[in-house]
Amino acid sequence: MIKKLQLPLQTMNLVLGFMVWVIISALLPFIREDIAIPADRLAILTAIPVVLGSVLRIPLGYYANVVGARIVFISSFILLLFPVYFISSASSFSHLIIGGLFLGIGGAVFSVGVTSLPKYYAKEKLGLVNGIYGMGNIGTAITTFAAPVIATGIGWSKTVQLYLILLLIFALFNVFLGDRKEIKVKTPVMEQIKGVYKNEKLWFFSLFYFITFGSFVAFTVYLPNFLVSHFELAKVDAGMRTAGFIVIATFLRPVGGWLADRFKPLFLLMGVFLGLTAAAILLAFSPSIGLYTAGCLTIAVGAGLGNGVIFKLVPLYFNKQAGIVNGIVSMMGGLGGFFPPLMLSFIHSVTGQYSIGFMALSQVALASFVVVVWMYYQDKLAVQSEVFNSTGQGILVTDPGGRISAVNPAFTKLTGYSEEEVLGKNPSVLKSGRQSPAFYRAMWSEIMERGSWQGEIWNRRKNGEEYLELLTINAVRDESGDIIHYVGTFSDITYHSSGNASSG
CATH class of the missing domain: 1.20.1250.20 (MFS general substrate transporter like domains)
Structure with a gap:
């Protein structure tokens, strides 16, 4: 039951955080009637909460993993009580700057939910879940349009103080409804x-x-x-x-x-x-x-x-x-x-x-x-x-002239040759000598005619050991029909075959 409550609870937490975040900008016309604020400093005053609200998102996102969203939300709302009260009794521009700086905590709580909520849902639902949580930014609109209406009736100072009540209520909500058993991740920051x-x-x-x-x-x-x-x-x-x-x-x-x-x-x-x-x-x-x-x-x-x-x-x-x-x-x-x-x-x-x-x-x-x-x-x-x-089959890629341009890790495992040892060389380095020249002529004739060939062939590892492989060679062509690569894929079938490969 508690786990199902986390999405609505944390979304409402974000709504409140964003409501508090924009208190100053929403009530600025009323505040300016009581506090002298130079016109050239208005932008600074409204930007201060935004800056700290952005920078603090990193530590709050980190601690949401370390101690859980419940503790971070409770702590954030309790800490916000101080700047909100300080702003409600502000009498100078410097008071507003100090209070506004710490209002940034309200905007920073955004990173808490996007870190915590994915722990409760499958990957295929995370887009919708984080989207619903992100709707909490509607809190900015609520304060922007509601706070001036309330301030008209009771004044801006008492309007700000109403947020103290909301912060206390939501801190208690998280005390009782927050998930105490949230999965913690304690990797150092x-x-x-x-x-x-x-x-x-x-x-x-x-x-x-x-x-x-x-x-x-x-x-x-x-x-x-x-x-x-x-x-x-x-x-x-x-x-x-x-x-x-x-x-x-x-x-x-x-x-x-x-x-x-x-x-x-x-x-x-x-x-x-x-x-x-x-x-x-x-x-x-x-x-x-x-x-x-x-x-x-x-x-x-x-x-x-x-x-x-x-x-x-x-x-x-x-x-x-x-x-x-x-x-x-x-x-x-x-x-x-x-x-x-x-x-x-x-x-x-x-x-x-x-x-x-x-x-x-x-x-x-x-x-x-x-x-x-x-x-x-x-x-x-x-x-x-x-x-x-990652494929278990050996893969060998050559250019049109037959020089090796790439091999995969399985090639090295099966043949003993590293990529550095075979790059630029001809695949003949793997020849065992068992197949006759006529066998290779027939093989390449089929590749040129049909574009591919498959069969069993004996080759030799780096340590000299011979092995039987099931080999498929495909010619890769560009849009004009010219061959740009040959790709060979093979697997070791030494112990799975009666050894009926062509041997000339």
């Missing part, structure tokens, strides 16, 4: 980092999440003001359109995970980045409100689906190091939510428009599409290499 930091897939996934989650946050931050200033929409209308963007991106996250469970995740990511590329190019040309809406909705769909697909890929490729990898990837996504809004604001301040920023997004998305295509074909090559290296 530096050992885990050393095991993954050289893997290029870690950094590719980080780039992908930087873009998908970053575009989600960037549009959430910039849309309300842009729609009012550029299209002269009413504030309520702009707010509702932004809310629609958030809802679409949030609810498509589990859809992306669900699709990744059923189809090839890398194919889905190709579609995501092509969509983001096209939408960003459209927005760069400052179209009418209709086309602008279509472009923004495409961004929402791409960001939502992409976020879901990426956290299907992490446990797929990093099963044993999921904690630290989830932490790093989600950290990069958090930073992706930090830099694009600043970049858009800077570009707008210099040029008076957002077009260059949108074109930059399109080019990064297009580059990501190329990387995903490369990853897909690298995976195919890796599978082929694994088959080549």
Whole structure:
């Protein structure tokens, strides 16, 4: 029963964490009425929680494996009591900076669930599970729209204090409903980092999440003001359109995970980045409100689906190091939510428009599409290499001139020759002398006529021992019909045959 509760419990934990994470930015118009905040420092104040909320995801993801999600969530909510109370009684800009720094813990809890929840479900369900958990980022929308309404009635300070009650309630929920028997993984953090930091897939996934989650946050931050200033929409209308963007991106996250469970995740990511590329190019040309809406909705769909697909890929490729990898990837996504809004604001301040920023997004998305295509074909090559290296049959590949270009480990085991000893040589190094020249002429005649040959043949190992092998030779041709390789596969049948091989 407790195990079944972990997905809804941890998802609600994430909702609360994200609600707390954005308290300052949501209530900033009210806070500025009581505390003098220079206009040039507003961006710093709203960015501080995002930075720590991103960086802390690595240790929280790690400790979710070491002590379990229950302890990490309880500790996080208790620690958040202090900055939340501190902010509610703040009287200066420096107070807000200090409190905002530690609010980052609320955003950092994201890496806890994506590390813990895969322990409770089969691999084929991880995309949907992580997608459902990721819907917890709706917490940012809840605070963004609910906190100002409440603050209008009771003031911003008392509104912030309401979060103290929620934090205490959820800490108690985790005390009683958290899983005390969660599987623990206690590999030292530096050992885990050393095991993954050289893997290029870690950094590719980080780039992908930087873009998908970053575009989600960037549009959430910039849309309300842009729609009012550029299209002269009413504030309520702009707010509702932004809310629609958030809802679409949030609810498509589990859809992306669900699709990744059923189809090839890398194919889905190709579609995501092509969509983001096209939408960003459209927005760069400052179209009418209709086309602008279509472009923004495409961004929402791409960001939502992409976020879901990426956290299907992490446990797929990093099963044993999921904690630290989830932490790093989600950290990069958090930073992706930090830099694009600043970049858009800077570009707008210099040029008076957002077009260059949108074109930059399109080019990064297009580059990501190329990387995903490369990853897909690298995976195919890796599978082929694994088959080549792990098969029990000896495999020998030659060029059209008959010089050996590759052999597999089974070849070395069966013949005694290492790859270095036979590369560039003719397969005749294995000849036993039992077959006559006429036998080889007939064999090659059949290969040239039919493209393949199979039969029994006596060969000699490196140590001089003769053995009988069942050999198949195939000619590999290119699209124009020219032979580019000969591939021989063989197995030792010395003790399984009566020795009726052709011996000339």
